[in-house]
Amino acid sequence: MSATGSTLVRPRLLGRATVNAVVAISVLYTLLPVLWLVLAAAKNRDALFGSALLSLTDFSFGQNLSDLFAMDGGLYGRWYVNSLLYAVLGAAVGALVSVACGYAFDKYRFRHKEKLFGLVLAAVMVPQTVLALPLYLMASEAGLVNTFWAVFVPVLFNPFGVYLGRVFSRGYVPDEVLEAARIDGAGELTLYARVALRMLGPGLVTVFLFQLTAIWNNFFLPMVMLSDQDLYPVSLGLYAWNSSASVSPEYYPVVVMGSLLAVVPLILAFVLLQRFWRSGLTAGAVK
Amino acid sequence: MTATTEHTVRVPAPRTAAPSARARRTARRRRLGAAGVLMAPFFLLLTTVFLIPVGTAAYLSFYSDDQPGLGFGPERTVFVGLRSYAAVLTDPTFLGGLGTVALYCLIYIPLMVAGALLLALLLDSGVVRLRSFAQLGLFLPHAVPGIIAALIWLYLYTPGISPVVDLFARADITIDFLGVHTVLPSIVNIALWSNLGYNMVVFYAALQAVPREVTEAAVVDGAGPVRTALQVKTPLVRASIVMVALFTLIWALQLFTEPMLLSQSSPVINSRFSPSMYIYDAAFTRNNYSLAAAASVVLLLCTVALSYGVTRLTSRNSTAEEAR
Numbered sequence: 001m002s003a004t005g006s007t008l009v010r011p012r013l014l015g016r017a018t019v020n021a022v023v024a025i026s027v028l029y030t031l032l033p034v035l036w037l038v039l040a041a042a043k044n045r046d047a048l049f050g051s052a053l054l055s056l057t058d059f060s061f062g063q064n065l066s067d068l069f070a071m072d073g074g075l076y077g078r079w080y081v082n083s084l085l086y087a088v089l090g091a092a093v094g095a096l097v098s099v100a101c102g103y104a105f106d107k108y109r110f111r112h113k114e115k116l117f118g119l120v121l122a123a124v125m126v127p128q129t130v131l132a133l134p135l136y137l138m139a140s141e142a143g144l145v146n147t148f149w150a151v152f153v154p155v156l157f158n159p160f161g162v163y164l165g166r167v168f169s170r171g172y173v174p175d176e177v178l179e180a181a182r183i184d185g186a187g188e189l190t191l192y193a194r195v196a197l198r199m200l201g202p203g204l205v206t207v208f209l210f211q212l213t214a215i216w217n218n219f220f221l222p223m224v225m226l227s228d229q230d231l232y233p234v235s236l237g238l239y240a241w242n243s244s245a246s247v248s249p250e251y252y253p254v255v256v257m258g259s260l261l262a263v264v265p266l267i268l269a270f271v272l273l274q275r276f277w278r279s280g281l282t283a284g285a286v287k
Numbered sequence: 288m289t290a291t292t293e294h295t296v297r298v299p300a301p302r303t304a305a306p307s308a309r310a311r312r313t314a315r316r317r318r319l320g321a322a323g324v325l326m327a328p329f330f331l332l333l334t335t336v337f338l339i340p341v342g343t344a345a346y347l348s349f350y351s352d353d354q355p356g357l358g359f360g361p362e363r364t365v366f367v368g369l370r371s372y373a374a375v376l377t378d379p380t381f382l383g384g385l386g387t388v389a390l391y392c393l394i395y396i397p398l399m400v401a402g403a404l405l406l407a408l409l410l411d412s413g414v415v416r417l418r419s420f421a422q423l424g425l426f427l428p429h430a431v432p433g434i435i436a437a438l439i440w441l442y443l444y445t446p447g448i449s450p451v452v453d454l455f456a457r458a459d460i461t462i463d464f465l466g467v468h469t470v471l472p473s474i475v476n477i478a479l480w481s482n483l484g485y486n487m488v489v490f491y492a493a494l495q496a497v498p499r500e501v502t503e504a505a506v507v508d509g510a511g512p513v514r515t516a517l518q519v520k521t522p523l524v525r526a527s528i529v530m531v532a533l534f535t536l537i538w539a540l541q542l543f544t545e546p547m548l549l550s551q552s553s554p555v556i557n558s559r560f561s562p563s564m565y566i567y568d569a570a571f572t573r574n575n576y577s578l579a580a581a582a583s584v585v586l587l588l589c590t591v592a593l594s595y596g597v598t599r600l601t602s603r604n605s606t607a608e609e610a611r
Binding site: 219 | 318321324326329332337342344347409410415416424429434435438442448450512551562567570580586591
């Protein structure tokens, strides 16, 4: 009895240890590069190249920070503001547009509905790089190349947000509530703005976060559309500085520090909005 | 205003007569109007930044700006039929790029799906300590923009800056992470690092929705934890697996950011390393719009065909299983 007990327990203990080891190694794999970024941002150039990251000398976090914002006449600050404008404004408008459309797909019946929805889903899989050249030509026709709008308008388009909006609307907005409000005499648009939108809150935040991440990450479109450095988002600006770094190494510490600061807004957004997107993600994934 | 009165009049006496056909028609029209208003902004965007550009790309691929002889006179746009497609499809640099991305997908997608699923199953098994910390740690790279993930790893691949290369060097191992044969695995690593945690969270959410009775029944039937995970839980989250595979595929085919950044430091990556880089190079370096458009259409068709293949393949599997 005891013999079989111990042979059963031992593999299970071994299994637990293996499972925990695998997870721990994976977490180290994801965390260590970020930790490297934090440590490297605190070092001056000599220490950066000496790979002596753990030594406490050569600490120059503050110096790097002020260098970053002084470099090229404070360009980084501008990029940061640009990125925030593109991403926060774009994600807010884009999420509202997509979720409204998803809601309409869920709650209303009209002809060719599923065909139209199929078109929306098809749009999800079209590569950005395919649209870039025509968008560039259209923007140049309209005189919008190298302006804020050339980057801002295309990123509002989020077909996956429409899909999520439909899923959330089915999950969160009961038809009975809408019927009741209709009997009370609410018009259809008031119904959406006053009743449905509130219930769609977590879904809206999820779509907002998805899009915020996507726009903050956006690199290809600004690269195609913008030549004026003053309009760059952080991603494109750091790319440009990194290419200068191979010639003038004084750019390395500011690129590292700039990368660290560029990570902060998304982490903040994910932490602050955690309650919403966790429930939103579950709804989207389970479907 | 009239809407309110009509409703309030109709409601108190619903039994006396069914709402007249006219009232129903106005209600229906009103709803259609509301649907139109709610959908209009999105479909306006869909038309301007999606349908017209796709159409323009297709159009451009069949036309070309031909310079008249000797370069004098105005440029004319002429129909060239499939000439641009022939040029793209016989261009060894484009075919090489397609091959590179195909190889990249073959390495990256199985690793990503299997890795994320494995981690989600492990976290779902209930034996992992500090589970929410582990989840947060794994998810963190998702908050790192792609270009910055590429920057971090570029530095971690660069001898002299990288503690990793340094560590290997101390063990007398020299690895060139940006060499001819290592650069593709190095790019896979960047993408894997960026997206593993996010996909793990998607799988984990799906696993959480598996009813506990199902797994308990499997345990009662004598299935060990490994068999429960692979033969009971995994089939139940198939929909999520297909979704993750599909999105990973669509993104992988667009491969651009990582090689673009690495090309600043590695001579191995040329300006036409992937189809997306080829398009960028053709359109904005060589200003050959019809070539770029043809390459775009080819990439688009590949994406659509492969996505369709993935969904078809998996749905056929599922119907076969249901029939069983």
